[in-house]
Amino acid sequence: MDILIWILGGLTIGTALMVVLSKHPIRSVLFLVATFFLISCHYILLNAQFLAIVNIIVYAGAIMVLFLFVLMLLNLSQDKIQKTAYMLKISSVVIGGLFLIILIAALKDSIDFKPIEGVRTDIGYVKVLGETLFSKYLVPFEISSILFISAMVGALMLAKKEKEIIE
């Protein structure tokens, strides 16, 4: 089991790095899809099967397909991408460095981590998760569903407005 975690972790970091390092945007997206799959594998190892499958259905199966869709229609190739300005490069390096510091600050204490005691390990199962969501967290759950519906209605309104302008 330990070896599995190390291999999975290495692969995840490798594909995540390839997202940034690969030259072609389509390949970046495909590596991102691979990263999502590997993260789902981690979820399964953590006993969170429902989260793992939903991660695949929503992120790899829907959102990344739309990303790929847009990129394929744009058909960006190496010579079409404009050279980024010098200042922009420096500022992105600075922002990235600051983010790295935040991450290190957040994770510096986790080197000598101890397993947490007294936590239910079966919380990831569909049945337990459903019971928790519909009893303990019922109100936040319903409110977030309203949030989703409002986002959907908003998207519809935007699409409709654009159509009216075109006509």
Place this chain on the structure above:
Amino acid sequence: MELSFIIEKFLLVFIIFIISLGVAAYATYFERKVAAWFQDRIGPDRAGPFGLLQPIADGVKMFMKEDFIPKHADKWLFILGPGITMFVALIPSVVIPWGPPLELFGKTIALQVTDFDYGILFIFGVISVGVYGIMIGGWASNNKYSLFGAVRASSQMISYELAMGISAITIIMMTGSLSLNDIIAKQHGMNWNIFYQPVCFLVFFTCALAETNRAPFDLPECESELIGGYHTEYSSMKLGLYMFSEYVAMFISSALIAILFFGGFNFPGMDYFSGNTLAILGILVFFTKIFFFIFLFFWIRWTLPRFRFDQLMHLGWKALIPISIINMLITGFAIALYQGWF
């Protein structure tokens, strides 16, 4: 894990793999025979008796043809495309229960490779990834017709997944479980879901047609507009894998329809049998149901004309999704009434 357990599962996977490919190969033969029958022709009859060796001849032909990769294609993605499509078509068969448990050599062997308690979610996860093979292949070909085919495939599959998922949720609500075994156990005997959910079945079946890119929804490879759609540039066995995976997907989705709506391996009067007799009868019944749905796929292909793309989108978003949502709400109220919540 014992060695015998690993061997048992390995053998089961191997047998299911062979059966899936065999059924897919002979589905191509029967499709041509059915088409010939519908159009008052004879169909393939040259290779072997009744043309029964035709699939093998086709396979040899596919392997022997020149394997060509276009110069401006993205080579690795071009090779990856058909592989992903075939993989995704085959992988749902690991959670499908093919029959009641068999008893062999003093051991009870479950005819299911793994029993996930979230089996149906797993299948939907795999289906949602299925579009990548077509998209990658279509884009990597570097051909505008291929790209059009890929774009059509992705928008079509995303749209029909929604209605398919909602109609599956209706069945999950009735069963109260995500496990395919529980869904089958609930439909014991003749207590099939089709009698409770005919509308849901129609929606699901239409979506299954669209998800497998079968006529009348075969717009990604619509030859009258797009030459060959996403596989225009493919040749040899890479093309073969694309065509073959369509038949494998048809086999698996027929199995899924049989499980969700027609009771899987349940049949009326199954309580009179037990042990191995029940298992063998169950397998036979399950495969009969699968073959019936494969025939239904053929029947629709050779009867209905192809949709136009905007008609396809209207059907998906403005008809199937509202119908399935209303059906789900009605089912919810019915279940609440039945359990005495009001």
